[in-house]
Amino acid sequence: MSHLSAFRTCIAAIVAVAVIGCASDRPETMTEPIGLQLVKKEPSLKGERFSNLLAGEEDSDLVFVSTNAALPRRDAKRAHTGRSSIQIPAGVGRVTFKLSSLLAGQSFPADWTLVGLYLYATRPTTASLSYWENEQILAAGSTTLRANKWSPLFVDLTSLTQSAHSSAAMASPNLVLVLDLDGPGEVWLDDLMLVDNTKQLVSEKDAGEMFDSWSIQRKGYQIVGDAPGRFRFSFATPERSDQGWTVREANAMRLWLTSNGTKKNELIYSDGRVYVDGQYSAIGMPAKGDPTLAEQHASPAELAVAPELGRVVRQSEGDANNDGYNEMMGTYELLATGPRLEVRITPRSSKLSRPVFEIRGLPPGKVLANLEGRMVERLVRLDDGTLLMELPARIERPTTLSLRVGE
Ligand SMILES: [Ca+2]
Ligand SMILES: [Ca+2]
Structure with missing residues (x-):
């Protein structure tokens, strides 16, 4: 040398x-x-x-x-x-x-x-x-x-x-x-x-003006979340515990964790709603102040999609009774066959409060969505193209959601 x-x-x-x-x-x-x-x-x-x-x-x-x-x-x-x-x-x-x-x-x-x-x-x-x-x-x-x-x-x-x-x-x-x-x-x-090994998974600025602000970090062998003034949480990772959790998805709307331990699946939404193995609870505001969130989880709405535009997905993993509402994720599951979708949402025994949709099959591009004239602004596009969407309102009667992917 x-x-x-x-x-x-x-x-x-x-x-x-x-x-x-x-x-x-x-x-x-x-x-x-x-x-x-x-x-x-x-x-x-x-x-x-x-x-x-x-x-x-x-x-x-x-x-x-x-x-x-x-x-x-x-x-x-x-x-x-x-x-x-x-x-x-x-x-x-x-x-x-x-x-x-x-x-x-x-x-x-x-x-x-x-x-x-x-x-x-x-x-x-x-x-x-x-x-x-x-x-x-x-x-x-x-x-x-x-x-x-x-x-x-x-x-x-x-x-x-x-x-x-x-x-x-x-x-x-x-x-x-x-x-x-x-x-x-x-x-x-x-x-x-x-x-x-500190890694910022979601920062408060990711929330923009749309979402309830929070930040999520991996730090050492923990996943730590902080929704300032509302709630905090931490989870051990598999390196620390055989009950530990792995991050599957983290964004301004929600954190999805899975584990090989006794509990398998946990979804935390930035508004404080939580689904642990399909069971709903609220860990912070504003979810804690909204009893409809629990009611709609027990009695989800009926959905109908114009068949030429897509369909309700009734076989997703975590949908306990194949009705298109996935109890594990806390979301309605839809598949689009093109750039447009129209969904008729009919509440059953419960009203709906800010329901969340997972929509697959949409082409890339900006999504424009409205609920009978009201803009839907809480949107997240995942890396695989899946659209997460939280509707902005309480829904008490049959209501139509329209969306399209524009240029
Ligand atoms: Ca050496
Ligand atoms: Ca279901």
């Missing part, structure tokens, strides 16, 4: 925000900085800010690691990224990392949402990682390592950043990470790092 190319590698490493050493005299052809290798290996890091504190590339890395039994050593046999990792001999139950020293004066937790590392075991092993300050445990996470595979194990720091600890500008000198291992064999670890 020439000095020039080594210099370039160094620059690239800095650009990639990877905090790694820049030794210019390594004999190996380390063509890619570890920061880039990490993003290739762990695509979820793409677009996220991270800082690698311990890459397992130098014998001096071992200074930051201690165990309750045999000594760790650097091992070139395996690497998550780079040339080597740190091998923990069989029989070691606890590995301690001097986090304060690794941080070398950086503020912490600052904006970091996760701290953790990658682990490799040859036999299934239970691994727990905990974060300690002054001998007090502040955050923890655990996983079961599958054999012969690198697995991430990270601790969510967001509860710390929300507490008084966020004001600490400098890292305390007494921060440690403790890795507890319960398994029959050796374990390798690599790439101990800080990550800021």
Whole structure:
């Protein structure tokens, strides 16, 4: 490797925000900085800010690691990224990392949402990682390592950043990470790092003047929502809990979450109406002040669509009784066969209050919709072209909704 190319590698490493050493005299052809290798290996890091504190590339890395039994050593046999990792001999139950020293004066937790590392075991092993300050445990996470595979194990720091600890500008000198291992064999670890995985899913400005304002963020292993002055919520993600939730859709109108846990499906609308596995409730205003929302969920309207323009969809997943009203989503389901649709809405035993429609099959373009002369303004187009539409009024008698896609 020439000095020039080594210099370039160094620059690239800095650009990639990877905090790694820049030794210019390594004999190996380390063509890619570890920061880039990490993003290739762990695509979820793409677009996220991270800082690698311990890459397992130098014998001096071992200074930051201690165990309750045999000594760790650097091992070139395996690497998550780079040339080597740190091998923990069989029989070691606890590995301690001097986090304060690794941080070398950086503020912490600052904006970091996760701290953790990658682990490799040859036999299934239970691994727990905990974060300690002054001998007090502040955050923890655990996983079961599958054999012969690198697995991430990270601790969510967001509860710390929300507490008084966020004001600490400098890292305390007494921060440690403790890795507890319960398994029959050796374990390798690599790439101990800080990550800021904060992602704005919906911002208050997305609401415009049309929708009830809210914001939704993924932060650490939580989905956090805030409708200022009206309601807040947070959900664990699957990384934190086997009951955790995955975002299927997030926009100014609603958040759709699914889970493999006991509860499977949750829709939260920005006006405070909520549907959990088809059961309606209200978590905030204005929905809390509107009893019709519960009544119409129990007794939805009858719909009729001019057959040359489309049809009511009665077989959507979540429509409990195939009447075109999907209890799981809280929406009426329609399919358009062209750019126009006319829907006759006939309330049954309940009046309707701001009913929501999901309309598939419309061509791309601007949607103009009106309810007997009144403009429908609460519209969202999803990436797959589906139109979400909330009607602006109470409907007490048969009423016609007309819409078309214009230029
Ligand atoms: Ca490494
Ligand atoms: Ca139904």
